[in-house]
Amino acid sequence: MSRVLALRDAIREGMTEEMRRDDNVFLMGEEVAEYNGAYKVSKGMLDEFGARRVVDTPIAELGFAGIGVGAAMNGLRPIVEFMTWNFAVLAFDQIINNAAKTLSQSAGEFNCPIVFRGPSGAAGQLAQQHSQTFEAWLANCPGLKVISCIDPADAKGLIKSAIRDNDPICMMESEQFYALEGEVPDGEYLTPIGKAAVRREGTDVTIVSYNKMMLVANDAADQLAKEGISAEVIDLRTIRPLDHETIVNSVKKTNRIVVVDESWPYAGISSEITYQIQKYAFDYLDAPVVRVNAPDVSLPYAAAYVEAYMPNPKKVIDAVKSVMYR
Amino acid sequence: MTKVVEKVSKRGKKTPKYNKETYLTWYETMLRIRRFEEKSLQKYGQEQIRGFLHVYIGQEAIAAGLVSAIKKEDAIVTAYRQHGLAISRGISTKKCMAELYGKKTGIVKGKGGSMHFFSKEHRFFGGNGIVGAQIPIGTGIGFAEKYRGTDLLCVTMFGDGAARQGALYESFNMAMTWKLPVLYICENNHYAMGTSVERTSNVADIYKVGSAFDMPSEAVDGMSPESVHEALSRAAEHIRSGKGPYFLEIKTYRYKGHSVSDPGTYRTKDELKEYQSIDPIKVTEKKILEGNIATAEEIKAIKDKIKAEINEAVEFAENSDFPDGDNLFEDNYMQEDYPYTS
Ligand SMILES: Cc1ncc(C[n+]2csc(CCOP(=O)(O)OP(=O)(O)O)c2C)c(N)n1
Ligand SMILES: [Mg+2]
Numbered sequence: 001m002s003r004v005l006a007l008r009d010a011i012r013e014g015m016t017e018e019m020r021r022d023d024n025v026f027l028m029g030e031e032v033a034e035y036n037g038a039y040k041v042s043k044g045m046l047d048e049f050g051a052r053r054v055v056d057t058p059i060a061e062l063g064f065a066g067i068g069v070g071a072a073m074n075g076l077r078p079i080v081e082f083m084t085w086n087f088a089v090l091a092f093d094q095i096i097n098n099a100a101k102t103l104s105q106s107a108g109e110f111n112c113p114i115v116f117r118g119p120s121g122a123a124g125q126l127a128q129q130h131s132q133t134f135e136a137w138l139a140n141c142p143g144l145k146v147i148s149c150i151d152p153a154d155a156k157g158l159i160k161s162a163i164r165d166n167d168p169i170c171m172m173e174s175e176q177f178y179a180l181e182g183e184v185p186d187g188e189y190l191t192p193i194g195k196a197a198v199r200r201e202g203t204d205v206t207i208v209s210y211n212k213m214m215l216v217a218n219d220a221a222d223q224l225a226k227e228g229i230s231a232e233v234i235d236l237r238t239i240r241p242l243d244h245e246t247i248v249n250s251v252k253k254t255n256r257i258v259v260v261d262e263s264w265p266y267a268g269i270s271s272e273i274t275y276q277i278q279k280y281a282f283d284y285l286d287a288p289v290v291r292v293n294a295p296d297v298s299l300p301y302a303a304a305y306v307e308a309y310m311p312n313p314k315k316v317i318d319a320v321k322s323v324m325y326r
Numbered sequence: 327m328t329k330v331v332e333k334v335s336k337r338g339k340k341t342p343k344y345n346k347e348t349y350l351t352w353y354e355t356m357l358r359i360r361r362f363e364e365k366s367l368q369k370y371g372q373e374q375i376r377g378f379l380h381v382y383i384g385q386e387a388i389a390a391g392l393v394s395a396i397k398k399e400d401a402i403v404t405a406y407r408q409h410g411l412a413i414s415r416g417i418s419t420k421k422c423m424a425e426l427y428g429k430k431t432g433i434v435k436g437k438g439g440s441m442h443f444f445s446k447e448h449r450f451f452g453g454n455g456i457v458g459a460q461i462p463i464g465t466g467i468g469f470a471e472k473y474r475g476t477d478l479l480c481v482t483m484f485g486d487g488a489a490r491q492g493a494l495y496e497s498f499n500m501a502m503t504w505k506l507p508v509l510y511i512c513e514n515n516h517y518a519m520g521t522s523v524e525r526t527s528n529v530a531d532i533y534k535v536g537s538a539f540d541m542p543s544e545a546v547d548g549m550s551p552e553s554v555h556e557a558l559s560r561a562a563e564h565i566r567s568g569k570g571p572y573f574l575e576i577k578t579y580r581y582k583g584h585s586v587s588d589p590g591t592y593r594t595k596d597e598l599k600e601y602q603s604i605d606p607i608k609v610t611e612k613k614i615l616e617g618n619i620a621t622a623e624e625i626k627a628i629k630d631k632i633k634a635e636i637n638e639a640v641e642f643a644e645n646s647d648f649p650d651g652d653n654l655f656e657d658n659y660m661q662e663d664y665p666y667t668s
Contacts, residue, residue, distance in 0.1 A: 035520035035592065058490035058526035059457045059518055087456065090491075125377035125428065127439045129455040266667040296666040297658045300649075301377060301439030302428035308651030 002153075002185045008041045008178040010152035011117075014159035015042070015079060017188070019049055022077065025163055028055040028064055029081030029118075038083045039119065039178050065091030065116065069098045072114040077163060082118035085134040085172060091116075092137075099168035100143030115162045120148065120172035121212060121262050125306055128298040133263040135210070138170045139240040140267070145193055146239040148172035148211045152182035154237055157191025165193060172239075174212045196243040198250065202232035205320050206250040208273060209260035210236040213311055217260045220316035229320065239269060244276040251277060255286040256323040260316055265293040287323040292316050342617040343552060348394055349610065349619050352551040354628050355393050356386035356607045359410040361636045362419050366409065366426055366440075369640065370586055375426045379440045382410030384581035387606035388513060389414035391554025395562060396481060396509075401471070403451040403464040404483035406441035407513075407580075411483065415448045423639040429646035436649045437657065451480075457518075458484060458491030461510070465497040468508035468571070479507040479565045487518020489532050498571070502539040505570030509561050510536075512573070513548065515580040520592040533575035541573050548578035549604050 005013065019025045026049075031038045033046040033056040046054040057064040061082065068078040082088040088095070095116060102112040122131035139146045145167055147158050155173065162169040174180075199214070200221055209217040214235050221231040232250050236243065251257050257277060261270040270291035277289050292311045299309050342349065363381040370379050382389070389410045392402075404411050409422055417433055425432030426440055433443050442453040451467055454460040464482025471478045488494070489512050501508050512532050516523055524530045536543030542564060546557040554576060561572035579601035583590045614620050655666060 031520055034525075038519070056521060056525065058521070059487045060490050060492065062492050090456075125439060127377065127437070127442055127455065129441075130378075264667075295654055296668065297654050300437035300654070301442070302436035302649050303376065304428075304648050304651035305437070305654055308654050 002183045004181050005152050005156075005184040006178065007150055007152045007155055007173065007180045007182075008039060008043075010156040010182070010184050011041050011159055011173065012043065012045065013184070014156040015163070016045065016048065018160055018163040019045075019053060024075065025077045025079065026053040026055065027079045027081065028057055028068060030057055030059055030083050032056060032081050037081070039175060041178065042081070061087055061090035062093060065094040066098065068114050068116070069094050069102070069112060072099070072112045072168075073102060073110045077113050079115045079117060079163065082116065084130065084175060085118050085120040086130050086132055088116065088118065088134070095138070095144070095168070095170070096141050100141050103167075104143065111166050112168045113166045115159070115169045115171060117159070117171035118173065119175035119178075121174055122294075122299055122306070122310065123175040125301050125303060127301040131299040133172075133294075134170075135172055135239045136263045136268045139269065139272070143168065144240065145169045146172070147193065147237065148239050149235070149237045150174045150177045150180055150212055150214065151235065151237075152180065153184045154191045154197065154235075156184055157189055158193065158237065161190045161193050164190070169193070172211060177212050177215075191237070194238045194241045194243055196246040197235045197237055198232060198246065199235050200231065200233040202230040202254065204230045204254055205256040205258060205323060206232045206234060206247065206254045207258050207260060207316065207320070208234040208236065208247055210239065210269070211262065213260045213262050216311055216313055216316060220313040220320065223313060223317060224320055229324065231320065242272065242276065244273075244280060247273065247277065248280040251281040252284045255284055257285075257289050258316060258319045258323060259289065259291040260311055261291060261293050262311060263293065265291065265296055268293060287325065290319045290323050292319050342613055342619055346619050349614050350624070350628065351393060352387075352390040353607070353610050353614060353625075354632065355390045355414050356551070356610065357628065357632050358419065358635070359386045359389055359413050360607055361632050362413060362422065362639070363409060365636050365640060366423070367582070367586070369426070374644075375440070376428070377439050377441075378406065378585045379426070380407040380585050381582050382407055384601060385513060385515060385548065385578045386410055387551045388511070388548050388554050388576055388578060390551040390606070391558055392481065394551075395555045395558035397478065399449060400478050401449045401451055401467045401480040402483070403460045403467060403480065404453070405457065405460060405485060405488065406453065406455050407485070408443055408453050409440070412443045412445070412448075412450055412453075415450050417443065417445050417448050417450060419635055419639040420642040424643040424646050427643040427646070428648065429643055430649045431642065431646040458488040458493045460484060461488065461491065461493045462497045464510070465501050465506060465508050468501065468506040469504070471507050472504075477566050479509050479562060481509045481511060483511045483513060485518060486512060486514040486516065486523045486532060487521065487526065489535065490526050494535070498536065498539045498541060498573070501571040502541050505568065507565045508571040509558070509565055510571060510573045512575045513578055514575050515578050517580070517584070517593065519584045519588070522592070531575070533573060536573035541571055543573040543575070546574050546576045548576035549601065549606050549609075551606060551610060
């Protein structure tokens with residue numbers, strides 16, 4: 001059986017189930033408790049678990065991320081919520097220099113089972129500082145695992161896997177799509193970290209994407225179908241480790257691929273995917289890999305800039321047609 | 327809460343200490359900001375303005391006190407709740423409104439929106455959207471003034487929430503060690519989003535944090551332009567004499583939600599009403615009239631002038647052009663032929 005849940009409710013259900021299961025799991029962040037979460041992801045959790053396990057912090061990202069790391073080294077399993085990943089930049093010292101390196105620098109003496117989570121990506125006209133994606137920044141760092149997914153069922157399964165995982169995990173959600181609804185199975189289930197999902201089967205071209213760009217990819221695939229072009233759409237779900245096998249298997253079938261990625265092009269997720277494709281599927285390609293990214297600039301406020309900046313179905317369709325030489 | 331309210335229950339009855347021009351300047355500044363912000367909320371409701379919108383309503387006395395106590399050449403840097411401060415520094419309401427509309431004629435050409443105003447001419451260094459980020463930046467602006475040997479200072483403003491960022495500790499320490507000309511102002515409006523000051527620290531009196539560095543620090547009544555003016559003048563004199571930074575915790579209140587989407591369930595209506603009962607604009611108007619500082623006609627003339635000005639600002643914004651999305655690549659590098667990655 002399953003029900004329809006919004007993304008925020010699915011993530012909450014995952015966290016709640018894990019907190020019921022294991023007293024060492026706790027949630028900490030700005031406005032998570034009494035305000036019920038800036039985006040209502042943690043709504044009602046204070047009522048169920050009390051202030052010992054649902055902890056409001058001051059605005060002090062570096063401090064509370066580090067408190068999470070220390071608590072994780074000392075046997076707890078923290079979930080640290082950032083109001084958005086833009087603000088987590090203040091905490092990168094603790095994420096990169098400690099969470100990611102504890103296992104290595106302690107020669108396995110300590111590990112750091114912690115989940116850092118929050119929304120990533122542009123969310124309308126919020127301007128330069130509030131519109132960034134962080135998957136590429138974090139995926140670059142050994143020691144971390146990175147999840148980025150807005151499918152409600154998978155987000156629930158992934159947050160549960162992340163909480164049980166013994167390595168530090170960064171999970172990216174989407175401010176704009178916390179209300180996105182989807183079928184979520186009842187009862188206990190886990191979505192594996194490191195596995196992509198083929199969301200739609202196709203034969204002519206592979207479109208690979210993640211997070212809210214999946215909506216753009218799906219929309220493009222619908223429109224392409226009407227023109228007789230059959231696109232296979234893959235949702236990465238996990239960014240690191242990257243499931244290149246699923247992508248490569250698809251490319252072996254379609255021989256063409258377009259990467260749809262909201263992050264910047266330079267040293268981005270799309271660059272990494274492109275490298276993996278040429279490494280494992282070079283002989284299968286009938287056209288160069290094409291990517292649809294945000295442009296190589298900061299995103300300004302005005303609507304026209306947002307419109308020009310964001311990947312959209314039209315850009316994806318154009319890219320697909322270019323790899324099909326149409 | 328509301329020590330401020332108790333202390334000043336007789337406010338408005340105190341005899342006026344300043345001249346007519348000063349009172350009218352404060353009054354006009356506060357009214358301009360209030361009407362601008364009311365209009366911006368209205369236009370947000372009509373979807374002419376998008377994104378976040380954090381208004382200054384309730385906090386205007388701080389901007390007024392700044393006008394009279396600080397030199398025009400002094401620098402200022404603040405957070406996203408900035409419209410009122412920008413206007414008080416002399417940035418035109420037209421350019422501010424056009425910025426909120428995301429128009430080419432805005433103060434930063436529609437690129438910053440509500441949170442990011444900048445103007446070199448007005449020594450306005452932003453408009454920062456990352457809580458607390460401007461504390462070290464303001465310290466650096468002050469560093470540059472000292473380095474160049476000027477007698478100018480940098481007014482570095484931040485909220486009560488921002489006061490809990492580690493950046494404050496580091497900045498205060500260096501500013502005090504190096505005797506930098508920085509006037510730190512915490513605008514304590516009692517809440518950081520839904521979190522009250524008491525819930526963020528064992529030390530609810532934020533000004534006391536300065537004492538860890540032996541920085542001169544005081545709490546100030548922020549609902550009165552007089553008291554803001556007096557504290558700022560004292561602090562500025564201290565800083566200009568070369569003795570280093572000064573810290574003022576100015577107690578104020580925001581009447582509206584944190585941003586437009588905040589239902590404000592974390593506070594009581596009574597608390598809000600208490601502050602509205604000592605509204606700095608109302609109290610100042612009363613003082614001006616009852617103290618015979620100016621006539622009712624003069625007050626009405628100011629009100630009419632501001633009303634017309636704000637309407638013109640809206641008209642200006644509405645009649646201005648939107649920027650062209652193709653200009654995305656403008657203003658990303660100073661290097662003109664920068665090779666962007668595609
Ligand atoms: C580093 C960082 N963390 C979190 C946020 C989200 N946020 C924006 S404003 C705000 C509250 C700030 O409160 P305060 O400093 O008291 O200023 P006020 O809004 O009251 O003027 C928060 C948590 C942010 N913008 N930057
Ligand atoms: Mg505040």
